[in-house]
Amino acid sequence: MIRFNSDYLEGAHPRILEKLADTNMAQTPGYGEDMFCERARDTIRRLCGAPDADVHFLVGGTQANATVLAAALLPYQGAISADTGHIAVHETGAIEAGGHKVIALKNTNGKLDAGQISECCRAHFSDESHEHMVMPAAVYISNPTEVGTLYSRGELEALRAVCDQWNLTLYLDGARLGYGLASPENTLDLPLIARLCDVFTIGGTKQGLLFGEAVVIRKDSLKKNFRYFIKQHGGMLAKGRLLGVQFEEMLKDGLYMELSRHAIEQAMRLRDAIRALDIPTLVDSPTNQQFPILPNVVLPLLAEKYSYATIERVDARHTAVRFCTSWATRPADVDRLIEDLGKLLG
Amino acid sequence: MIRFNSDYLEGAHPRILEKLADTNMAQTPGYGEDMFCERARDTIRRLCGAPDADVHFLVGGTQANATVLAAALLPYQGAISADTGHIAVHETGAIEAGGHKVIALKNTNGKLDAGQISECCRAHFSDESHEHMVMPAAVYISNPTEVGTLYSRGELEALRAVCDQWNLTLYLDGARLGYGLASPENTLDLPLIARLCDVFTIGGTKQGLLFGEAVVIRKDSLKKNFRYFIKQHGGMLAKGRLLGVQFEEMLKDGLYMELSRHAIEQAMRLRDAIRALDIPTLVDSPTNQQFPILPNVVLPLLAEKYSYATIERVDARHTAVRFCTSWATRPADVDRLIEDLGKLLG
């Protein structure tokens, strides 16, 4: 069985494991107050061109989202998200469990646009009984989105402008950020993201670490006492150094982008093959997730050799599925998949 | 200024005030454990043909909704609601503040249908990673709805069936229940509602009481320790007798339906006039809220004499507004409004 169903199928890149082994018996303070974490923070600040940023390391994405939004929102405030956003769909209501409404707006290819957000805020604040409604106060976006698409520089600048206009915190969930930055269609970079977003994450779990999401905070009001939020949300890893060691190794000399590029190369090969076979897709994704719409009849045949994620029934005879590549994808496995798709659908 | 902007503009029907005065100096236990509340509970059980129902009296609607859903839902569960539902729009996120997602489905004339709910549940429970999503566990409907429409007997029976199928608690918010039951298009009655719903409210605030919502619980698992939920939600009125006195007086001999019929008669006169003038409406409402779509040019002229609620911009030149009648509406005021609408738009 060759697995393409997600981008967290394996452990970590071997260099990560080696570094964990090398540093294993060092004695350090707990809870992220060790020198490994400090160096990893410095590395991230340098890569982002943001010397004043606060950086915290959390274990997982749902934890990071719940913690960041707890810090960003007052009790009567909510976060605007695309209706396909991870916080709106796939976190078992973690944001609501923290007391906040996710204000879900209709996505376009997994994305929000500035106009929607502006209209949402205008409608709220111009309503004579606005205090009977949840106040929008943050915008949650993911890049790449849950369906693999990317925000352009212009789109992100427009989101920043609308957030400034309505006093919203702009939060970018970068669980797969490297796969976005390595895309041929990418127009962003870390310093730009750090300049335009109030807070964002640099994902590790899906990008070659055992686990880990780095939260980068630019907005001063979010920085204060953020560690209290982390602890309350169960995110204060006792051996916090494990996160520092991994992020330092991954980021210090470009391994993060190297692995990201690998995943994107494999994904683009798959995209090209899907196009060549005239297979329609749910969305045109320039990143590591590909969403072909396949005839139901071929699914059991594919499933004999490959795992994939079932996304949605498109019509009575077709289903959209997801294939993911990652830092660990073997080119030969992609070759084989392309070959079999050709046999089944060519 | 003649006010039509809501159905809670005045105090209470005079008989309610008189009864409060008559009973004022009686000494009673607090927190709803007095004989007035007990008699009001018995009256409601009798009217509902539900001798085993538990009845609690709360002060307001948001409080009632938050309290009922807190009792109905486990932490990882959410309540399905029309996207126009009061809990989805107009309670400042009170349900989310209690930790629960409101699963908002697209309304049709303010209503949900059984098919939508079934599809929502099917999609959830058939998803291989359903534990990553909020589990639907209750259905919130209002009758009349927020836009004045009514569920038919058949529609309510279908909702009951789908709730049985997917193990959902069916909760009917009856903030304006009397105005629904008094409508010429109504096909429900209290015993039917009590038979089909797991829990529902009988509204007082908008129906001639100073304040008060009666919560009627049929489902046994919801009955247990419900008073703890009330207290925790700040809804345990110290002088609970005030609710008992009012509900008993309103319900003991038909005053509730008499006042409801009065409001509906006035609303139907207004509806007929709107129709006669070929004024379009946002929704065709058979109850005490009417939603004409008026040319913007007439609004300032109307506003000189009448208050109304602004609902939404329909196009560049038209706005949907709301006129409410109530138990207290004077027929002469409706006459005047009809006359002025005729002058402005005839």
Added chain:
Amino acid sequence: MIRFNSDYLEGAHPRILEKLADTNMAQTPGYGEDMFCERARDTIRRLCGAPDADVHFLVGGTQANATVLAAALLPYQGAISADTGHIAVHETGAIEAGGHKVIALKNTNGKLDAGQISECCRAHFSDESHEHMVMPAAVYISNPTEVGTLYSRGELEALRAVCDQWNLTLYLDGARLGYGLASPENTLDLPLIARLCDVFTIGGTKQGLLFGEAVVIRKDSLKKNFRYFIKQHGGMLAKGRLLGVQFEEMLKDGLYMELSRHAIEQAMRLRDAIRALDIPTLVDSPTNQQFPILPNVVLPLLAEKYSYATIERVDARHTAVRFCTSWATRPADVDRLIEDLGKLLG
């Protein structure tokens, strides 16, 4: 049966009911935005010598406490309270339901002292892992306390000073405030309270209104968007005018203090009698709640004619009970109770 078990046994003072009747058919905006509420707010600002205070009217005490503390605390912060405080004991965890720890410190006669609070804060902020613990950020006191005692001017000034030192919000729950101000041992007044506290309530429910607690906010950061908190907590009364009418009538010409003095006179007569009979008390209360410790053998005899609250078993043969007087207490009933206590225990 003559009831002394609480101070909310009857409805409202007759003048309150009359005013509600006089204003009953006036049409007003809802949610506290009417002229009655505005006038009542002005009256309170004047009585408090606080022209810049924000004033909101809520229905009940638990609701007021939960709403005020939701506005005063960030998610990782808690409220210091005496372990006898209402929020610590008698609100079914409403503060915790809002996400906040009640940091309960040992009471002395129902009170906190500044030294305890200072030590609690010092211990927190000097701990090297303070982010693992709830940060104290507010102080909740009640005056009179739950056991009838009073803070002196000096004690309140000391609390203010410690709150300034540690950046704590000082919140005084005045559910029985009038009964405190009317006590022979009182050293406070409304302007002093308004000067020293960041936020406090003036109780109506136990002081002659049907219901109602006025929340007076001095601290600017608490004022912002407070109505969102009210609505989210289910405390936005549709017919908000009912609170304005009642508070205006009660406060405009001294009725509040007149009724408070009446209750205290009756309570002091009872206290004198208890002392004269050498009956020990749980606490020496100068307000409307009296806590004699009675031999168990007399309790059933007393209970034939009087209701009282059972507070705690003191030893195998004695029980502390509570007798309350109120604005409605008939002097003859106190005479009778004193006489019977004398017969049973003289």
Added chain:
Amino acid sequence: MIRFNSDYLEGAHPRILEKLADTNMAQTPGYGEDMFCERARDTIRRLCGAPDADVHFLVGGTQANATVLAAALLPYQGAISADTGHIAVHETGAIEAGGHKVIALKNTNGKLDAGQISECCRAHFSDESHEHMVMPAAVYISNPTEVGTLYSRGELEALRAVCDQWNLTLYLDGARLGYGLASPENTLDLPLIARLCDVFTIGGTKQGLLFGEAVVIRKDSLKKNFRYFIKQHGGMLAKGRLLGVQFEEMLKDGLYMELSRHAIEQAMRLRDAIRALDIPTLVDSPTNQQFPILPNVVLPLLAEKYSYATIERVDARHTAVRFCTSWATRPADVDRLIEDLGKLLG
């Protein structure tokens, strides 16, 4: 610097790291649904003699406590804990953030006894207004406790009995469970714990894993949909296999107890030395945490070579500190500490 300040100073036992490396490139399903987790679950069920137990793997202790109690408590219920309990003191109010009061009872050497719990429940349920108070519904204990002490078999049986009597869920936090089981004073074993507790954890983080707490659920009502709770609390590790691999390796052939015995041997050597020097202790601990009370004058001298945790000021001239041993403690380091204590205090 030789560190004794905690038991999570190093990474993991080398065998754990090796196993992670060996399994690193295996492709597995995420979220704990892999074969490593399945085998680790089986191993735990076998060691506990509990074939019907549900086992889940979480990353950290605060996360585990918040998740378990969220599943165990209804909104109006609270968990009884010693006032020294981790949930009462050191989790930044994570339980309250989930809406629940921690009902803190006075500890004796870090422990609760059955009599206290019984009295707490009796007081609650016999109170005529019990619905105004948080209902006790769970008992949280830790073993070893936060101060290193142990529950005896008799004590745990008594707790079970009182939990049965009052319908309470008994939850044992075993963050350092191995260090308890390896103590010379231990009278428990895993099958006994599994028989007496409704739910408990087997700690990995402090016992030689990189991280990980195994939650073992015996009570059927807690088992249902527990994975929803995990995901909502941000505890669903994407690469859940990492927990399975570690726990399997640690538990399959006795490594867990071997490492635990090592830590206890070192701790007992230190305890003996402290006793021999007549150094008083805060509490007499038979496990891996030792709490000598040292003269303030020696602290800076000690601190030149050793890290330790400062626990509390005992008097003007003495401070209680904590030295921890662990699976990783080098005997020579303990030798040195003992020698230096002797020089300073002999």
